[in-house]
Amino acid sequence: MIQLKYINIVCVFIFCMAITGIAQSFELNAEEQDWLKQHPIITIAYNNNFPPYGWKNNEGSYQGISIDYLKLIENQLNIKFTQIKQDDWSKVLTEFKAGNIDILAAVAKNNTRQKFMLFTKPYISVQGVIVSIKEYKKLSALNGEKVGVVNDSYWDDLISQYDKDIQIVRVNNTQTGIELVSIGAIDAMVSDLASVSYIVQKESVSHLKFVPVPVLKNKKIELSIGIKKDWPLLKSILEKAINNINQNEIKKIHNKWLKVQEVSFWQDTQFQYNMLFLFLIISTIIALILFWNHSLKMQVLRRSEELDKARVQLIHAEKMESIGRLSAGVAHEVKNPLAILQMSVDYLKGEDNSEIISTVLDDMDDAIARADKVIKSLLDFSREKELQMTQASINNVITKSLRLIEHELKQHNIKLTIALSDTLPDIKMDTNRLQQVFINLLMNAIQAMASGKNNSSEIIVSSTIGKMDSTALLDAGKKEFIVNQKVIIIKILDTGHGLDEKNKQNVFEPFYTTKPVGEGTGLGLSVSKTIIGLHHGMITMKNRNDTKANDQKCKGVEVAIYFAINGEEYQ
Amino acid sequence: MKKKILLVDDEVILTKMLKMNLERTGDYDVRTENEGSKALQATREFKPDLIFMDVMMPDMSGDEVIAEIRDDPNLSSIPYIFMTAIVSKAETEEMGNTIGGNEFLAKPVKIEEIISTIERILAKTNS
Numbered sequence: 078m079i080q081l082k083y084i085n086i087v088c089v090f091i092f093c094m095a096i097t098g099i100a101q102s103f104e105l106n107a108e109e110q111d112w113l114k115q116h117p118i119i120t121i122a123y124n125n126n127f128p129p130y131g132w133k134n135n136e137g138s139y140q141g142i143s144i145d146y147l148k149l150i151e152n153q154l155n156i157k158f159t160q161i162k163q164d165d166w167s168k169v170l171t172e173f174k175a176g177n178i179d180i181l182a183a184v185a186k187n188n189t190r191q192k193f194m195l196f197t198k199p200y201i202s203v204q205g206v207i208v209s210i211k212e213y214k215k216l217s218a219l220n221g222e223k224v225g226v227v228n229d230s231y232w233d234d235l236i237s238q239y240d241k242d243i244q245i246v247r248v249n250n251t252q253t254g255i256e257l258v259s260i261g262a263i264d265a266m267v268s269d270l271a272s273v274s275y276i277v278q279k280e281s282v283s284h285l286k287f288v289p290v291p292v293l294k295n296k297k298i299e300l301s302i303g304i305k306k307d308w309p310l311l312k313s314i315l316e317k318a319i320n321n322i323n324q325n326e327i328k329k330i331h332n333k334w335l336k337v338q339e340v341s342f343w344q345d346t347q348f349q350y351n352m353l354f355l356f357l358i359i360s361t362i363i364a365l366i367l368f369w370n371h372s373l374k375m376q377v378l379r380r381s382e383e384l385d386k387a388r389v390q391l392i393h394a395e396k397m398e399s400i401g402r403l404s405a406g407v408a409h410e411v412k413n414p415l416a417i418l419q420m421s422v423d424y425l426k427g428e429d430n431s432e433i434i435s436t437v438l439d440d441m442d443d444a445i446a447r448a449d450k451v452i453k454s455l456l457d458f459s460r461e462k463e464l465q466m467t468q469a470s471i472n473n474v475i476t477k478s479l480r481l482i483e484h485e486l487k488q489h490n491i492k493l494t495i496a497l498s499d500t501l502p503d504i505k506m507d508t509n510r511l512q513q514v515f516i517n518l519l520m521n522a523i524q525a526m527a528s529g530k531n532n533s534s535e536i537i538v539s540s541t542i543g544k545m546d547s548t549a550l551l552d553a554g555k556k557e558f559i560v561n562q563k564v565i566i567i568k569i570l571d572t573g574h575g576l577d578e579k580n581k582q583n584v585f586e587p588f589y590t591t592k593p594v595g596e597g598t599g600l601g602l603s604v605s606k607t608i609i610g611l612h613h614g615m616i617t618m619k620n621r622n623d624t625k626a627n628d629q630k631c632k633g634v635e636v637a638i639y640f641a642i643n644g645e646e647y648q
Numbered sequence: 649m650k651k652k653i654l655l656v657d658d659e660v661i662l663t664k665m666l667k668m669n670l671e672r673t674g675d676y677d678v679r680t681e682n683e684g685s686k687a688l689q690a691t692r693e694f695k696p697d698l699i700f701m702d703v704m705m706p707d708m709s710g711d712e713v714i715a716e717i718r719d720d721p722n723l724s725s726i727p728y729i730f731m732t733a734i735v736s737k738a739e740t741e742e743m744g745n746t747i748g749g750n751e752f753l754a755k756p757v758k759i760e761e762i763i764s765t766i767e768r769i770l771a772k773t774n775s
Contacts, residue, residue: 409704412733413659416755420665423759427672445756 103153103321105314112310113156119311121147121158122169123182126250127227129275129334130183130201130300133164142271143183143300145330146200146322153318165249167229173303180311181303185231190303195312199299200319205232205290208258208273209265212286219243222264225254231298232267235290252276259285269298271334404455411452419445454604464507464611471565471640472497472540474508478515479538482523489527489534496539501565504640506612514605518569518636521601525573525634537570545639549617558615558641565640572633575620584618615639650677651770654694656687656713657702657731666700669759676766684708688716691723697773698766699728703752727769731755 105113123139124131131141139160151157161178163169172178174193185203186196207213213222220241226232228247236245246263248254251273254266259282266273273287302319304312422441430438475497486493519536526534545562558564576584585606602618609616616638621631653676655663663680670676681690684705691699699717703710710730717723730752753765 409733412755413662416731416733416757417659417662417665419756419758420662420669424665424669424672427669427759449756 103317105154105317109310109314109317113154113314116311118159119156120161120177120179121182122161122163122173122178122180123147124166125162125164126166127183127230127272128251129271130203132250142201142330142334145333146319147182147302149322149326150315150318153321154314166227170229173305176305179305179308180315183300184303185298185300187231187234189234193306195304195306195309196301197304197312197315197319199301200322201300203298203300204270205235205267205298206270206273206287207265207267207290208255208277208285208287210258210261210285211264212288213265214288216290217241219265223262225257225263225266227251227254227268230268232269236267252280255280255282255285275334400455404452408452408456411448415445415448415452454601464510466505466507468503469506469508470501470503471506471511471567472499472501474506474511475515475538475540475567478512478519481512481516482519485520485523486536489523491523491526492533492535494535494537496537498539498541500542501540502642504565504642506640507608510608511612514608514638515569517601517605522569522571522573522634522636525571533572535570535572538568539570540565540567542566542642549615549637549639558639563642565642567638567640569636570621570623570631570633572631575633576618581619585616609638613641650675651698651766652677652679652694652696653698653700653766654678654687654690654696655680655700656682656684656690656705656710657700658682658684658705659702666759666762670763673763684710684713687713688720691717691726692720696726698770699726701728701730703730703732727751727773729753729765729769731757 123144124141125133125139127141129141131139131143134140147158158180161169161172163172163178169178169181173181181194183201184190184194184196186199190196207216207219213219216239220243223244223246224236225246225248226236227250233245233247236243246254246257248257248266251266251268254263254268255273255276257263258266267290270287270289276282277285277287302315304315418441422438422445426435426438426442479493479495485491519538522536526536543564543566545558545560545564547560550558550560585602606616616636618634618636621633621635623631623635625631653670655666655678657663657666657680660682663682667678667680670678679690679694679696681687684702685708687699687701687708699714701710701714710732714728717726717728728751731754732752733755751765751769753762
């Protein structure tokens with residue numbers, strides 16, 4: 078019990094301390110205290126659409142600088158104002174005039190208002206600004222322009238009284254005005270810096286410029302609490318309360334609502350333009366350097382490729398050259414012993430032989446024939462440079478070659494499709510050598526299909542006039558041709574097993590063959606390529622990439638031979 | 649009566665084997681000569697009905713020997729066949745077995761082919 082009494086005493090003491098703390102620099106005289114007692118209800122209207130001074134937020138409650146000030150005043154006086162909710166500022170003024178509202182939280186003093194209102198000493202200063210896209214430097218520049226102001230605001234009065242021919246557009250609030258300026262519906266909006274900065278920041282409108290209203294430069298508009306004309310005592314009470322608000326509180330409110338709006342140098346439009354320009358120049362330079370670098374790289378790559386190709390061609394040429402020289406010599410030296418063997422075998426065959434001996438002699442006979450075939454190919458090689466050129470029709474050569482292999486086609490049950498263009502011009506050629514090439518290629522095709530189990534074997538031979546395409550040119554690495562050059566194209570397509578990756582590289586190499594031992598010398602394609610080369614033509618061999626009627630990819634090899642026609646370009 | 653045939657080739661064994669082959673038929677009397685320079689003398693002595701002449705020989709080439717034989721009016725009518733290792737068989741067929749109007753055979757050549765060529769030429773000479 079004693080303990081509890083003690084606690085009570087402590088509480089009372091703290092309470093008294095608190096009371097004296099508030100009343101310390103705050104002395105209302107008796108008359109004023111009486112007045113407050115007699116007026117327990119004081120109605121107030123806050124600005125509902127005047128950010129950051131006072132506005133209604135999304136939740137419907139009022140906030141802003143003036144509201145915070147009035148709360149402090151309420152605390153000072155230990156009273157509570159009764160809030161009248163009215164969203165329309167014009168109506169607020171009407172109600173005020175009618176005596177239904179006792180005080181207005183934040184109003185600027187002007188002559189019109191002084192007729193029906195008392196003003197406390199100002200507690201907020203406001204800098205006026207003209208918001209526009211064009212940047213009006215003077216009020217007079219607004220002459221003839223559409224200028225927005227908040228209806229019945231201080232700015233409304235100011236612009237209305239300004240004796241220039243300004244088209245006033247009255248809007249409900251600063252935000253609406255700024256939006257209208259922003260979309261170009263009006264030329265400018267006159268309002269205060271704090272409201273404008275607040276809105277501009279909130280809405281992220283960056284293309285608007287705001288300049289201080291010149292007529293008011295260095296002379297800021299000030300907001301006071303507006304009081305009923307017949308309540309002078311309240312005015313002195315409120316002023317005492319305002320005076321008693323300490324600096325820290327004021328600072329707190331300002332920091333809360335009026336963040337420093339200084340434009341940093343990087344936010345300056347001119348600076349941004351300069352930086353953008355600089356950025357563009359630097360990007361362009363970098364892009365140019367990159368492009369240059371890239372094209373150099375490509376050039377190096379192309380050159381290396383060309384060099385590689387040239388090196389390969391050189392090696393090939395040297396190889397051919399030595400094979401040629403070698404073969405002529407070897408052929409002579411080998412043919413004589415072969416002739417002796419042949420004579421010997423023939424002699425032995427004439428004797429009375431057992432069956433086994435006869436078989437052995439037949440095998441020897443075959444071996445001699447095979448060896449002779451290899452020598453023949455070698456001789457072809459050594460003599461491939463002598464051409465008998467005449468002006469002739471390539472189609473005739475093809476037709477003649479086909480006639481010579483007709484028997485083979487029938488034997489292997491291979492279908493032959495011929496599509497020869499009848500508009501081909503005659504070209505200079507060695508018909509015998511080209512016939513050798515075509516027979517060689519056709520026999521290759523036949524052998525490729527004969528070794529497979531394809532029942533629908535087919536050879537397609539075509540000749541057309543076309544243009545040289547770049548991939549073929551790259552494949553063959555020929556310098557004699559240019560892309561899009563007009564050329565005769567002869568194609569031989571088969572339905573055989575095609576080339577595998579390894580073969581692709583080597584098909585034209587001498588002594589390269591995929592045929593069973595004894596069936597190919599590995600010189601046919603090599604000789605063909607050389608013969609085509611001597612005709613300044615080009616030959617490529619690759620797997621087919623055309624498709625059948627059912628969109629299925631055709632299997633087999635496509636050999637293409639190109640001959641130039643007078644260096645013309647294909648139209 | 650047996651036909652007389654002169655074989656001129658620097659390959660000794662080749663001429664020997666060819667001689668054996670031809671004589672076995674019983675139709676031919678064959679003499680061989682392995683040096684081009686001695687071929688003219690051999691022709692004069694042997695008086696063959698037909699000469700087989702190798703083209704490439706170390707001391708004297710076949711066409712040089714033939715040229716000399718042609719120069720001798722007594723021998724100029726003797727028919728001859730060149731045997732060569734420097735052209736292939738397929739080519740001789742292509743060219744109808746003649747080069748510059750001369751008959752020739754490419755080595756290696758089968759005995760049947762040699763005999764049929766001999767018969768053909770001798771038939772032509774007799775007619």
